Amino acid sequence: MIAPLLVHSTTPLFVRSTLLDDLGLDDLLDLLEAGPAAGVEYAWVRGDAGAVAGGVAARWTAGPGDPISGASAWWAGVRERLEHTEDSTGAAALAFGSFCFDPDHTSAVPVLVLPEWVLLRRHGRTVLVEASTTPFTAPAATRVRRLRTLRPPATPSPAWQERAEGLDADAWADRVAQGVKRILDGDLEKVVLARQVTATAEAPVQLGRLARRLHRDYPRCWTFLVDGLVGASPEMLVRREEGLVTSRVLAGTIGVHGATTPETLAAALTSSSKDLQEHEYAVASVASALSEYCTGMNVPDAPYVLELPNVLHLATDVTAVSRTGTTVLELVEALHPSAAVCGTPTEVARRLIAELEELDRGRYSGPVGWVDSEGDGAWAIALRCGELDRDDPRSLRLYAGCGIVADSDPDAEVAESEAKLVPMRGALAPGQP
Numbered sequence: 001m002i003a004p005l006l007v008h009s010t011t012p013l014f015v016r017s018t019l020l021d022d023l024g025l026d027d028l029l030d031l032l033e034a035g036p037a038a039g040v041e042y043a044w045v046r047g048d049a050g051a052v053a054g055g056v057a058a059r060w061t062a063g064p065g066d067p068i069s070g071a072s073a074w075w076a077g078v079r080e081r082l083e084h085t086e087d088s089t090g091a092a093a094l095a096f097g098s099f100c101f102d103p104d105h106t107s108a109v110p111v112l113v114l115p116e117w118v119l120l121r122r123h124g125r126t127v128l129v130e131a132s133t134t135p136f137t138a139p140a141a142t143r144v145r146r147l148r149t150l151r152p153p154a155t156p157s158p159a160w161q162e163r164a165e166g167l168d169a170d171a172w173a174d175r176v177a178q179g180v181k182r183i184l185d186g187d188l189e190k191v192v193l194a195r196q197v198t199a200t201a202e203a204p205v206q207l208g209r210l211a212r213r214l215h216r217d218y219p220r221c222w223t224f225l226v227d228g229l230v231g232a233s234p235e236m237l238v239r240r241e242e243g244l245v246t247s248r249v250l251a252g253t254i255g256v257h258g259a260t261t262p263e264t265l266a267a268a269l270t271s272s273s274k275d276l277q278e279h280e281y282a283v284a285s286v287a288s289a290l291s292e293y294c295t296g297m298n299v300p301d302a303p304y305v306l307e308l309p310n311v312l313h314l315a316t317d318v319t320a321v322s323r324t325g326t327t328v329l330e331l332v333e334a335l336h337p338s339a340a341v342c343g344t345p346t347e348v349a350r351r352l353i354a355e356l357e358e359l360d361r362g363r364y365s366g367p368v369g370w371v372d373s374e375g376d377g378a379w380a381i382a383l384r385c386g387e388l389d390r391d392d393p394r395s396l397r398l399y400a401g402c403g404i405v406a407d408s409d410p411d412a413e414v415a416e417s418e419a420k421l422v423p424m425r426g427a428l429a430p431g432q433p
């Protein structure tokens with residue numbers, strides 16, 4: 001058989017970056033809320049920094065489940081084609097993406113896109129970064145004026161209903177019990193099992209509004225919107241910033257409920273051997289994957305407690321220095337799937353997930369984030385999220401998963417998965433923001 005010839009485009013991609021003095025975070029959030037219906041299809045926001053973007057200057061053409069390595073190679077080719085205009089501020093070009101959890105068990109298509117425009121807010125400054133296959137003819141101000149005309153949806157968020165997809169909560173609890181049995185049998189040490197529910201609204205889901213609400217309610221999480229995938233993740237798979245690498249590993253959870261104080265919940269979490277064990281597996285998987293690509297790694301001895309409005313997590317922030325030339329996409333490829341979303345050992349857990357979950361996770365629990373032309377970027381794990389049904393814009397698939405170890409109790413895991421669904425259910429609330 002003759003190997004297919006890979007033809008990489010060598011035509012230039014023009015990049016222009018412009019400093020905008022009069023656009024602040026609220027303007028970006030207004031655009032975020034305008035959402036895909038207004039052409040704002042990509043976003044990444046946390047606290048008072050972030051980016052919103054739209055249009056397509058270049059797109060990785062991927063098939064269902066294509067691996068991250070393909071995206072990495074495509075981006076390397078794109079980087080060579082970038083030509084910054086002379087009047088540019090020098091800001092790097094940015095691509096947004098999201099990858100599948102398990103390339104072998106999905107019909108979902110991963111994404112990596114260099115948008116036509118990105119509004120980037122960082123360190124109190126806003127920059128417009130534009131990319132185009134043809135030289136710019138109109139001034140940046142023309143685009144800014146057009147963006148300023150975009151408005152959030154005028155109609156209230158529609159009412160919606162939920163149904164379990166595949167396994168209902170009881171059937172899923174039974175799968176958790178089967179997972180525990182396999183662990184006790186000695187097949188593996190940890191497996192993360194997820195369940196899915198489908199939210200169907202009376203009118204198309206307003207993804208931008210969901211994203212804005214998620215950012216309002218979960219400002220410490222990374223709110224993302226990439227090609228119909230929207231969520232607010234508390235877990236940073238990997239960030240690379242001028243060679244410094246950080247990863248926030250989460251595993252071990254307690255739901256916030258009733259009148260129990262955060263202090264009491266935190267004490268229960270930090271003394272739970274089941275949660276500590278679950279956490280250790282996740283940290284070990286990240287540390288071992290990073291060690292090949294980094295030096296000077298720092299892994300704290302004990303986790304801290306990350307407090308969110310719906311749950312408390314055991315958290316460990318790993319830091320390291322990336323070897324010269326390693327891009328964030330290569331780190332993402334090395335780290336995914338960590339034991340926070342798959343299990344230990346990875347391959348055994350991945351097979352068990354496919355067997356027990358009866359679910360196509362799609363891009364849920366895969367990496368989601370951005371990479372720039374310097375190879376820097378930030379990629380969260382797509383958790384606490386929903387994916388729009390491409391055939392029905394009124395339907396959103398919501399997911400929640402739980403780490404299972406030998407001591408896990410199926411009913412407690414169902415309760416934990418319910419707590420993890422709270423952010424998306426809250427964001428879907430009908431009515432005005």
Ligand SMILES: C=C(O[C@H]1C=CC=C(C(=O)O)[C@@H]1O)C(=O)O
Pocket residue numbers: 192194235250251252253278313339340341365383384399400401402403404420
């Ligand atoms: C798989 C999910 O969460 C992971 C991340 C943090 C804590 C987890 C846990 O305690 O089970 C999970 O490993 C999810 O939210 O769907």
